[in-house]
Amino acid sequence: MKLINLAFLMLLNFSLSAQLYTGDINLSTQLEIDNFEINCQCDSVQGNLHIAPISITNINGLNNLKYVSGNLVFAPNMDINLDLPQLTYAGGIIAYYNTTGMSMPNLVKAGDISINSISMLNIDLPNLLEAHNVTLTSTSISSLSSFQKLERITGEFRFSWNILLTNITGFDSIRYVKGLVFDSNSTITNCVVCEKVDSLDYLHITGNQLPDLSEFNDIKQLTDLNINNHSTLLAIPDFPNIESFASLILSYCPLINDIGFDSINVMGYVYMNNNSALESFGGYNNLIKIKSLFISEFSNLTSIANMPKLASIPSTLAMMNNPLLDDISGFDNLKFLNEVQVINNPNLNACCIFADLQKIGRLNSGLELENNGPACSDVVELIATDCEDQDYDFRGQGDNCLTIYNPNQMDTDLDGIGDVCDNCPTVANANQADANGDGIGDACPPALMGATIEAHGSDVYIKDASRGVILQSANGFCYRIRVDAAGNIYSVKVTCP
Numbered sequence: 001m002k003l004i005n006l007a008f009l010m011l012l013n014f015s016l017s018a019q020l021y022t023g024d025i026n027l028s029t030q031l032e033i034d035n036f037e038i039n040c041q042c043d044s045v046q047g048n049l050h051i052a053p054i055s056i057t058n059i060n061g062l063n064n065l066k067y068v069s070g071n072l073v074f075a076p077n078m079d080i081n082l083d084l085p086q087l088t089y090a091g092g093i094i095a096y097y098n099t100t101g102m103s104m105p106n107l108v109k110a111g112d113i114s115i116n117s118i119s120m121l122n123i124d125l126p127n128l129l130e131a132h133n134v135t136l137t138s139t140s141i142s143s144l145s146s147f148q149k150l151e152r153i154t155g156e157f158r159f160s161w162n163i164l165l166t167n168i169t170g171f172d173s174i175r176y177v178k179g180l181v182f183d184s185n186s187t188i189t190n191c192v193v194c195e196k197v198d199s200l201d202y203l204h205i206t207g208n209q210l211p212d213l214s215e216f217n218d219i220k221q222l223t224d225l226n227i228n229n230h231s232t233l234l235a236i237p238d239f240p241n242i243e244s245f246a247s248l249i250l251s252y253c254p255l256i257n258d259i260g261f262d263s264i265n266v267m268g269y270v271y272m273n274n275n276s277a278l279e280s281f282g283g284y285n286n287l288i289k290i291k292s293l294f295i296s297e298f299s300n301l302t303s304i305a306n307m308p309k310l311a312s313i314p315s316t317l318a319m320m321n322n323p324l325l326d327d328i329s330g331f332d333n334l335k336f337l338n339e340v341q342v343i344n345n346p347n348l349n350a351c352c353i354f355a356d357l358q359k360i361g362r363l364n365s366g367l368e369l370e371n372n373g374p375a376c377s378d379v380v381e382l383i384a385t386d387c388e389d390q391d392y393d394f395r396g397q398g399d400n401c402l403t404i405y406n407p408n409q410m411d412t413d414l415d416g417i418g419d420v421c422d423n424c425p426t427v428a429n430a431n432q433a434d435a436n437g438d439g440i441g442d443a444c445p446p447a448l449m450g451a452t453i454e455a456h457g458s459d460v461y462i463k464d465a466s467r468g469v470i471l472q473s474a475n476g477f478c479y480r481i482r483v484d485a486a487g488n489i490y491s492v493k494v495t496c497p
Contacts, residue, residue: 026052029056036061036062044066049071049073050075073092088108114134148170167189167192178202180194184207198219268291284307304328320345321345337363338365340354342368347373412485437494468480
């Protein structure tokens, strides 16, 4: 009995070894392909299978091939269809040159699929469920609709230099793509796969394609967005479901005139260059931090504003060669900077925030100012004379109360004078006229009378916001103690009663 079992195992092992070939295979002639099954005695290859470009007219000799662990490489120098009816898995499928079609009806999973052909007309992979990277480069394919069951691309889906491809359809089952890359496809106008996925690690677009990116507006995760050299794109989505970007690159997009990310609170590396229609950068009400920000070569940019929560740029802030830029109030709330380069912005004179941060040790590295406006071109002069933040509330120029700390800049009556130093905070009086010197502006209702109040076991209630409690200090000066709309107590020096 043991002898019979041993013989059976030997026969079984021989049968299995006859099906699997271990090692790389190179086929360089039609005869070698025709005799593949006889010579190899296998339907599976544990290695790479390379078909060289030597006068091959068909690959019928590979009809029974089921499995290739490595790369299956086709590089014919004659027009040829890649028909592999039994193939179920390949570590990679690479098709070059004169491949005219690809038909693999039983292929279920593949590693990398790379097609770089001048003759490819159709791709038929109807049962493919998963691939790692998929790359399509073709001068002959005009439509793509052959991936009905594909669910996952665990790496990159790349379209490069497809000069006839207009529509990307047929991805009825797609659920996940790690990264999408569109590189110089001048004719792609529709992307069904873009509407199917709800998260991407990265989206890179180079050249004029996908003129409307609204397919991406509802995406829930996008880490890296790179749009470059797109001369017809008018707008990019607001991405209302995304709270952070690791990287945002926008360059040479001359028609984009608005960038709004109201939901974003953290940005990583932000590089913006040569977007000539953009006049302002900002309007990000929830943005707290940008790791690095580069803004350069904007011919019409006038302002970087409306970022009320932006507190830090911990790596690099660079603004270069922006001829009209004169407003950088979007940086007014910064609490920390690392390295600053402000160069060749001839209209820019408002650089006080940089001086303020350097004075109190919150500009960690270098401050480089060159060829900007006269008030923003000399570091020593800027720090010495131009910016005095006397109350250290990070409001140098434009502080509506220069000597009293008020980072919130509250101004109830909108007269340009902050509530904490306005002698009539509820009635607009920009001239702060006070004829009798009592610290109450002439615009306020007059006091009925002076009073000395002594209270026991009760509160003193003062309803008039312009009034308060006057206290005399030990040195004989008097101060009115008031409270602002946020409940902050502050004092204003007045003439003693």
